[in-house]
Amino acid sequence: MKFVDEAYIDVAAGNGGSGCVSFRREKFIPFGGPNGGDGGRGGHVFAEADINLNTLIDYRYARRHEARNGEHGRGSDQFGAAADDIVLRVPVGTIITDVDTGEVIAELLMPGERILLAKGGDGGFGNLHYKSSTNRAPRQKTPGWPGEQRKLKLELRVLADVGLLGMPNAGKSTLIAAISNARPKIADYPFTTLHPNLGVVRVAQEQSFVVADVPGLIEGAAEGAGLGHQFLRHLQRTRLLLHLVDVAPFDEGVDPVEQARAIVAELKKYDPALYEKPRWLVLNKLDMVPTEEREKRVKDFVKRFRWKGPVFQISALTREGCEPLIQAIYRHIEATREPVPQETDVRFEAPPPDTAAADDDPRFR
Structure with a gap:
């Protein structure tokens, strides 16, 4: 699927x-009164996050x-039926923006x-709505209200x-294939990934994290060169x-050092917030x-790159070296994960002691 x-x-x-x-017209009932019903409501348009979609x-x-x-x-007091709503199913993580105003309507982050x-x-x-003791034969009615129309951007x-x-060709697709079940295209000749790939890395039972592989960056990507700048938005929700x-x-x-510096420069040009995210160097x-x-080349690279991080x-x-990397990533993610608030059941929550009532009770004297 594209x-x-x-x-x-x-x-x-x-x-x-x-x-x-x-108006009601029946035999032997000359003045039946108004019986025109109201119109029905038009259908709404909803958007719903679907975990089964990824594009x-x-x-x-x-x-x-x-x-x-x-x-x-x-007539005959019959109100019009409301129209069915329609639901647009979109992948989890979709941002919906109004094109005319630029307002972000919603960011769907939870399934359902x-x-x-x-x-x-x-x-x-209808005229049934307008009848009263002084207006017994109303002939007023109102048309239905128009529904809303919007031009939207889905991102x-x-x-x-x-x-x-x-x-490109740094080995990102090979790495995600080695540590997860993702199967991106890998070959023994130079080429670049054309679309992002997601892989779930299993650290242990009930311990996992998700890795995103995006097309490689080249110098000038922030100005529109290459493909990588189109997919940098997918890294904005990552923690590492x-x-x-x-x-x-x-x-x-x-020179690998010059290439690494070019990547950092393009990242800073595209989004300073993305540049400030925690970043690890993987050789x-x-x-x-x-x-x-190996040891000499690694030390020379770190010294010339002036890298102080992991x-x-x-x-x-x-x-x-993949297993120590996986373990370190999982520990970092768990340390930065926001704790989920636990909902307390009020039925088992002990009420605060009423000291005033205890002082007045003769049993406590």
Whole structure:
């Protein structure tokens, strides 16, 4: 399935049905009075987060979504039926923005979360609504109110705990395939990932975290060069960034330190908040470096890069060093995870002691 993380749609709620002007006409009842019913409400348009979806491709080609109008009122005290609502199912992590005003309507982060996008119009009043002791034969009615219409932008930001950052061919896809069940395209020739991949890393029973692999960045990505800048939004919800660096580049004339500095510069240009996120340095493809040269090359890289944070040495292809990295990531995520508030059951909550009542009670004297 094609990965689509942005779409523009038009939503239109249903119009309300018009009221009816009608009078009761039966034999031997010359003055039956008004019996025109009200119109029905137009259908609403909702958006609901669905955990089974991971792309917005359904809205790339179907851009117009309209709810039905409410039924008109009829005679014999018959009110019009309300129209059915329509529900647009979107992936968890979708941000819905009003294109005309720029207002963020909702950010659906929980499965099953539902938000109203466009409200259906109320039904009009029939002449039954206007009868009174002084107005016994009203001929007034009102049309139904129009439903809301909006032009919306849907933007998907994947929910991941860890994001992989680096140049093309740094080994991000190989790493996510080595530590999770994700199966991105991997080959023995240089190419770049074209869409993000998510992988669930199982640390132990009931212990896991989610890793996001996005297309590699190149110099000038913040100005629109390459593909990586289009997917940096998917890293904005992560808690930790892993900066993967190829210490044995395919081209011997390429300096890994310069590439790493270019990535950091592009990250700062794109979003300063993303730049301030916790970031670890992961030196990959050490299996391509002779064993006796590894320590020297790693020290030289860290010194020239002027890196003060955590450094991990791995080989995603042979899984060397991956297990300590996984354990360290899980400990960091658990340490930064917000505690879930526990709801107390009021039935078992002890009431506060009433000291005043105890002083007045003769049994306590």
